[in-house]
Amino acid sequence: MRSTKLSIITIVLVQVACLNAFTQKFENLALTPPMGWNSWNKFGCNINENIIRYTADAMVSNGMKEAGYSYILIDDCWQAGRDSLGFIVADPEKFPSGIKALADYVHSKGLKFGIYSCAGRKTCGNRPGSRGHEFQDAMSYANWGVDYLKYDWCNTEGQNASESYSLMRDALFEAGRPIVFSICEWGLSKPWEWATEIGHLWRTTGDIQNNWDIPDAKEGKCWAGGVLINLDMQQGLEKYAGPGHWNDPDMLEVGNGGLTENEARSHFSLWCMLAAPLIAGNDLTQMDPVSKDILINKDMIAIDQDKLGKQGYKIKDYGEIEVYYKPLNNSDMAICFFNRLDYPIQVEFDWTSMSLSATRDSKPLLLGLKIDRKDNYIEGQYSIWNVWQKKSVGTTSQKFIASLQGHDVIVLRLTSVTKK
Amino acid sequence: MRSTKLSIITIVLVQVACLNAFTQKFENLALTPPMGWNSWNKFGCNINENIIRYTADAMVSNGMKEAGYSYILIDDCWQAGRDSLGFIVADPEKFPSGIKALADYVHSKGLKFGIYSCAGRKTCGNRPGSRGHEFQDAMSYANWGVDYLKYDWCNTEGQNASESYSLMRDALFEAGRPIVFSICEWGLSKPWEWATEIGHLWRTTGDIQNNWDIPDAKEGKCWAGGVLINLDMQQGLEKYAGPGHWNDPDMLEVGNGGLTENEARSHFSLWCMLAAPLIAGNDLTQMDPVSKDILINKDMIAIDQDKLGKQGYKIKDYGEIEVYYKPLNNSDMAICFFNRLDYPIQVEFDWTSMSLSATRDSKPLLLGLKIDRKDNYIEGQYSIWNVWQKKSVGTTSQKFIASLQGHDVIVLRLTSVTKK
Numbered sequence: 001m002r003s004t005k006l007s008i009i010t011i012v013l014v015q016v017a018c019l020n021a022f023t024q025k026f027e028n029l030a031l032t033p034p035m036g037w038n039s040w041n042k043f044g045c046n047i048n049e050n051i052i053r054y055t056a057d058a059m060v061s062n063g064m065k066e067a068g069y070s071y072i073l074i075d076d077c078w079q080a081g082r083d084s085l086g087f088i089v090a091d092p093e094k095f096p097s098g099i100k101a102l103a104d105y106v107h108s109k110g111l112k113f114g115i116y117s118c119a120g121r122k123t124c125g126n127r128p129g130s131r132g133h134e135f136q137d138a139m140s141y142a143n144w145g146v147d148y149l150k151y152d153w154c155n156t157e158g159q160n161a162s163e164s165y166s167l168m169r170d171a172l173f174e175a176g177r178p179i180v181f182s183i184c185e186w187g188l189s190k191p192w193e194w195a196t197e198i199g200h201l202w203r204t205t206g207d208i209q210n211n212w213d214i215p216d217a218k219e220g221k222c223w224a225g226g227v228l229i230n231l232d233m234q235q236g237l238e239k240y241a242g243p244g245h246w247n248d249p250d251m252l253e254v255g256n257g258g259l260t261e262n263e264a265r266s267h268f269s270l271w272c273m274l275a276a277p278l279i280a281g282n283d284l285t286q287m288d289p290v291s292k293d294i295l296i297n298k299d300m301i302a303i304d305q306d307k308l309g310k311q312g313y314k315i316k317d318y319g320e321i322e323v324y325y326k327p328l329n330n331s332d333m334a335i336c337f338f339n340r341l342d343y344p345i346q347v348e349f350d351w352t353s354m355s356l357s358a359t360r361d362s363k364p365l366l367l368g369l370k371i372d373r374k375d376n377y378i379e380g381q382y383s384i385w386n387v388w389q390k391k392s393v394g395t396t397s398q399k400f401i402a403s404l405q406g407h408d409v410i411v412l413r414l415t416s417v418t419k420k
Numbered sequence: 421m422r423s424t425k426l427s428i429i430t431i432v433l434v435q436v437a438c439l440n441a442f443t444q445k446f447e448n449l450a451l452t453p454p455m456g457w458n459s460w461n462k463f464g465c466n467i468n469e470n471i472i473r474y475t476a477d478a479m480v481s482n483g484m485k486e487a488g489y490s491y492i493l494i495d496d497c498w499q500a501g502r503d504s505l506g507f508i509v510a511d512p513e514k515f516p517s518g519i520k521a522l523a524d525y526v527h528s529k530g531l532k533f534g535i536y537s538c539a540g541r542k543t544c545g546n547r548p549g550s551r552g553h554e555f556q557d558a559m560s561y562a563n564w565g566v567d568y569l570k571y572d573w574c575n576t577e578g579q580n581a582s583e584s585y586s587l588m589r590d591a592l593f594e595a596g597r598p599i600v601f602s603i604c605e606w607g608l609s610k611p612w613e614w615a616t617e618i619g620h621l622w623r624t625t626g627d628i629q630n631n632w633d634i635p636d637a638k639e640g641k642c643w644a645g646g647v648l649i650n651l652d653m654q655q656g657l658e659k660y661a662g663p664g665h666w667n668d669p670d671m672l673e674v675g676n677g678g679l680t681e682n683e684a685r686s687h688f689s690l691w692c693m694l695a696a697p698l699i700a701g702n703d704l705t706q707m708d709p710v711s712k713d714i715l716i717n718k719d720m721i722a723i724d725q726d727k728l729g730k731q732g733y734k735i736k737d738y739g740e741i742e743v744y745y746k747p748l749n750n751s752d753m754a755i756c757f758f759n760r761l762d763y764p765i766q767v768e769f770d771w772t773s774m775s776l777s778a779t780r781d782s783k784p785l786l787l788g789l790k791i792d793r794k795d796n797y798i799e800g801q802y803s804i805w806n807v808w809q810k811k812s813v814g815t816t817s818q819k820f821i822a823s824l825q826g827h828d829v830i831v832l833r834l835t836s837v838t839k840k
Binding site for chain 2: 087131133134135153158159160162163166171
């Protein structure tokens with residue numbers, strides 16, 4: 001009797017352990033927002049293994065690796081079909097060396113390697129999707145040395161998003177190699193409400209376009225928007241982000257020619273304020289110095305990568321002029337002034353009342369306060385570091401006064417001078 | 421320009437062809453309701469390859485094969501796990517020769533071979549389910565020579581039934597071997613409304629139990645019911661059935677000891693009236709003569725297998741006494757009188773008015789007419805064949821008068837004597 005009872009208890013324990021193992025994501029991955037490069041924004045379907053190799057080379061030589069970028073990610077169109085056993089096969093013309101060799105090459109550069117698939121029957125680019133092949137595909141990725149999977153949402157008619165992404169999460173876990181799982185469901189079913197235990201990041205928007213603003217998208221007439229639309233869709237999502245699980249307003253368009261220098265700086269800065277994944281999407285082998293300086297600004301990146309892992313948010317909105325706030329580790333904080341107007345203004349910020357006034361050509365701008373979150377951020381005195389000017393600019397004992405270009409930002413890092 | 425245009429047209433055509441091929445079931449299978457044997461009702465999880473072999477032997481020697489039974493179906497618990505590539509592996513202790521050898525054996529007897537899986541992560545018996553492995557599993561079945569798949573619905577939290585069954589349908593089609601696809605979703609999401617293009621039969625009920633009636637189930641207190649409950653759940657579903665797509669009120673319990681002879685005959689007769697799949701679930705190697713005579717009644721089976729493929733239905737319901745009707749090929753028809761009372765009665769049926777009266781011990785029974793479908797079935801004169809008495813019993817020019825045991829049926833086949 002006793003031994004029977006013990007056996008039953010053992011069986012139950014084993015089952016519980018198995019069930020737990022069967023339904024979890026890899027922990028301790030993406031404790032800060034992932035940083036890297038992805039092929040889609042620049043190359044779309046026109047990719048091949050040389051582009052990936054040269055990009056890895058460039059990431060090392062241009063300072064991006066040193067600045068913290070680590071993932072080289074192939075997006076859609078690397079697949080050609082499936083073999084006789086149903087395993088996914090890379091396009092032999094575009095990737096003649098195979099995916100494993102490519103992953104090995106990327107790893108040899110001290111970088112990590114990522115790949116793409118889709119929860120549906122076909123990918124967005126009409127390549128084989130993972131539906132019905134989830135465990136096989138996860139096994140292939142693990143065998144090849146993949147470190148990151150972007151998992152898209154095309155051709156998923158009738159599928160439940162949470163169930164579909166849970167399935168691939170579990171397939172990855174069963175395959176045994178820690179892989180960052182990037183959920184790309186475009187925010188359709190509010191993944192921030194269900195994806196914390198499923199993925200390490202989840203898209204909150206349609207695909208970003210290489211534009212500052214797309215008014216048609218704002219009116220809901222098209223699915224994909226520009227920088228401003230993707231930014232504005234993050235409002236209110238800050239409470240869902242944290243170490244290991246991030247909102248993803250989509251990859252960067254810095255360096256792709258659709259943004260002015262000011263706009264590119266704003267795009268990058270605001271993504272950092274949002275603790276967004278920083279996935280460059282430009283041609284790293286032919287990067288202009290301005291784009292490079294934006295992408296490797298270490299103080300800006302430090303705000304994104306702050307280990308407290310808080311997503312910043314808008315605390316003041318005066319219409320076209322906004323103030324973003326991001327709490328940082330060790331009681332530091334980041335403040336970002338953002339000017340949506342297409343002309344320069346002068347801003348004056350009073351740290352005591354946390355209020356902003358602005359002038360244009362010395363004439364006061366009438367600022368209607370649309371959002372005013374009074375979280376009483378400032379206690380005591382802080383020194384101020386201007387992230388883009390790369391210099392100290394006084395303390396919070398005085399008003400902050402600066403000129404702010406059209407479509408541009410000022411980002412300040414505040415450090416307490418009263419604390420020990 | 422011209423050649424480019426032609427290329428584009430060619431590509432579009434190829435894609436359309438591929439899409440069609442990707443989303444269809446095998447046609448011209450199960451043009452009449454499938455007939456066979458399944459391991460579950462008698463053996464549950466306690467199966468092995470010898471049971472299957474001996475059952476195939478018995479089906480040939482006991483006259484069932486000659487009577488039309490053709491499928492030998494393994495239900496749950498044949499699986500042990502998956503191999504290093506993710507392919508499903510049979511339990512090596514219970515099926516040491518492997519599934520292919522077993523299928524070959526069954527085929528060598530002139531029979532067909534079927535197997536079981538589940539749309540969820542685990543089967544109902546806690547074996548590996550097909551979720552995320554659909555294409556691999558379909559490939560294995562095709563390689564082994566499987567002819568029939570019963571696909572269950574346990575452990576499917578978050579899954580959409582239509583999508584899940586479509587996925588396996590497409591996986592089977594891609595694997596290329598014609599396989600009857602038996603949808604076992606228990607009727608939860610009204611599969612009769614969506615499964616016509618997906619499977620060849622679909623369960624409309626919970627699992628049948630080896631009982632005549634389970635009052636708790638009737639009141640919704642338990643999921644699985646007896647013969648009466650599964651019968652009554654077919655009301656109104658007749659319009660969804662037809663050649664290649666059948667309602668399935670679950671397998672037969674004839675010969676499993678839970679039914680009296682009258683009840684077993686009623687169960688079988690009513691399933692035949694319903695054009696239900698006739699899947700025996702008893703131990704064919706130890707069958708009593710009464711059960712065998714029921715299962716191989718060729719006139720009864722002919723009503724089930726009638727090529728017109730119409731599901732019969734209740735045309736008269738007098739409370740505990742009912743009349744079922746099934747139109748047959750060549751203007752024949754089947755009429756079934758069913759007595760739910762647990763005592764014998766005398767029935768008298770007037771073919772002109774299509775009305776029934778009944779007496780018990782020569783005293784009239786008060787029959788309240790609850791259902792009266794007036795489809796005006798009888799035109800002209802018909803000869804009458806009594807299916808269980810196996811003899812001619814006059815024509816419809818006279819009233820039909822007969823005694824009807826408790827829990828029993830009288831089944832009549834009518835053939836027009838006025839037609840050429």
